[in-house]
Amino acid sequence: MDSDATEAAGGDEPTPEVCPEIDGMPKFGLGTWMLDDPEECVAAVTSALDMGYRHVDTAQAYGNEQDVGDAIDQSSVDRDEVFLATKVWIDNLAPDDVVASTTESLDKLGVDGVDLLYVHWPAGNYEPELTLAAFDDLVDRGLTDRIGVSNFQPDQLATAVSLTDAPIFAHQFECHPLLPQDRLLAACDEHDVRPVAYSPLARGRVFDVPAITEVAEKHGVSEAQVSLAWLRHRGLTTIPKASSRDHVYDNWQSLSLRLDDEDVAKLDGIDTDERLVDPDFAPWQ
Numbered sequence: 001m002d003s004d005a006t007e008a009a010g011g012d013e014p015t016p017e018v019c020p021e022i023d024g025m026p027k028f029g030l031g032t033w034m035l036d037d038p039e040e041c042v043a044a045v046t047s048a049l050d051m052g053y054r055h056v057d058t059a060q061a062y063g064n065e066q067d068v069g070d071a072i073d074q075s076s077v078d079r080d081e082v083f084l085a086t087k088v089w090i091d092n093l094a095p096d097d098v099v100a101s102t103t104e105s106l107d108k109l110g111v112d113g114v115d116l117l118y119v120h121w122p123a124g125n126y127e128p129e130l131t132l133a134a135f136d137d138l139v140d141r142g143l144t145d146r147i148g149v150s151n152f153q154p155d156q157l158a159t160a161v162s163l164t165d166a167p168i169f170a171h172q173f174e175c176h177p178l179l180p181q182d183r184l185l186a187a188c189d190e191h192d193v194r195p196v197a198y199s200p201l202a203r204g205r206v207f208d209v210p211a212i213t214e215v216a217e218k219h220g221v222s223e224a225q226v227s228l229a230w231l232r233h234r235g236l237t238t239i240p241k242a243s244s245r246d247h248v249y250d251n252w253q254s255l256s257l258r259l260d261d262e263d264v265a266k267l268d269g270i271d272t273d274e275r276l277v278d279p280d281f282a283p284w285q
Contacts, residue, residue, distance in 0.1 A: 019054065019255055020232075022194055025116070025170070026083050027232060028255060029055025030248070031198055031239035038067045040243050045071030047245045049082070051252050057172075057198075057239045059087035059120055060105055069109035084109065085116035087150060087172075090124025090281065097125065098134035102143055117144035118172060119160075121151045123281040128156075132163045139166040148172060148196075153283045154187035161191045172196040175236060177206060177227055177267050178274040185234065197231050200238040203276050211270055215263045221253070228254035230267045 020027045030048040035041040041064045045056060049072070058068045065086060072082055086109065092101035102117065117138060119131060135147045146169035149160050161168050171188050175181045175197035188195040206212050206227045216223045224240070228251060231238050242248045259267075278285075 019052065022237065023169070024083070025194065025237060026053075026055035027237040028228070028252075029053060029057055029083070029085075029237070029239040031241040032056065032058045032064055032068055033062055033198070033241050035067070035241065035243060036063055038064070038070075041067035042071040042074070043245075044243050044248060046075050047248050048242075048252075049075040049077045051249060053248075053252065054081055055083040055085070055237075055239065057085045057196075058109075059118075060089040060092065060101060061087070061120060065105050065108035069111065073110055079111060083115045084111065085118065085148070086114055087118040087120035090121050090126065093119065093125040093127070093131045095130050095134040095137075098131060099138065102138055106143060113143045113145065115144070116146045116148050116170060118148040118150045118170070119152075121279075121281065122149070122153075122156050122283050128159050128163055132160060136165045146170070150198075151282065154183055156283060157184075157187050157191060157193065161193070168193050170194045170196050170237070172198055172239075174199045174275065174277045175231065176200050176202040177209065177212060177230060177270050178202045178272045179276075180234075180268075180270075180273075185236075194237060195235065196237040196239060198239055199276060200231050200236075200240050201227055202274065205274070205276070209270060211266045215259070215266055218263070219257060221257055222250050224251055225254035225257050226259070226263070226267070229257040229259050230264065233259055233264055 030053050045068055058065050086105050088098055138144050147166055148170035150172040171193045173184055185195055201224050207223045212223045212226050216226045228238050240251045242251055
């Protein structure tokens with residue numbers, strides 16, 4: 001980040017153009033995975049909301065729902081203006097546990113309901129018909145406005161779409177220039193499901209890819225901004241995690257970046273499939 005941007009990040013930030021939305025979901029947000037220090041998490045979320053972020057993503061497994069809720073409560077931004085998402089962990093996917101753990105999540109977040117609730121992984125106690133029926137029930141009860149899935153394979157996404165009364169609104173999965181996920185994007189398009197990219201900066205690896213650096217230097221921006229703009233160009237919502245105010249700000253500035261056809265072709269040509277999130281219970285194992 002250049003000195004002017006760093007200075008701005010410490011004071012009044014220039015506002016990029018309004019964050020685009022898709023069906024009420026801001027297409028750019030703050031991910032909170034690994035923000036497990038309470039003070040750091042609260043600071044990151046409040047900084048993001050102050051800058052203009054209106055989409056915050058957490059999960060039961062992150063252990064920070066309480067901190068995310070505290071940050072939203074402390075913010076000057078009204079709860080109704082924040083698109084809030086959380087995820088049900090694999091141990092809580094039996095029907096009764098879906099309801100009980102979601103209620104506990106809402107208590108921690110300090111809210112009556114969330115805007116989007118995901119099945120975190122199709123693993124553990126996940127049984128498609130029973131689990132998804134419980135998610136439908138949560139929609140009926142008003143505890144979540146929308147349901148989503150995360151880390152599903154294309155066939156699992158198709159099954160989920162076929163089983164729910166409420167539509168599957170979003171599918172969240174790892175996606176970045178080193179893992180373009182063409183098959184999952186095609187599946188989302190086929191089923192009218194909105195793709196959401198987690199780890200969109202490849203956990204920092206995008207800073208070491210020459211093609212991304214070339215585009216970043218051309219525009220005078222960071223590699224992070226280039227990667228986020230490329231994902232947005234491909235139709236994905238992005239939720240980069242950031243802890244420092246400078247990184248929260250730099251990611252936000254990506255909304256002002258427009259890549260040209262040459263830039264997009266250069267990133268499309270990276271041609272790797274480097275998966276960084278790969279637990280032993282993942283469905284692709």
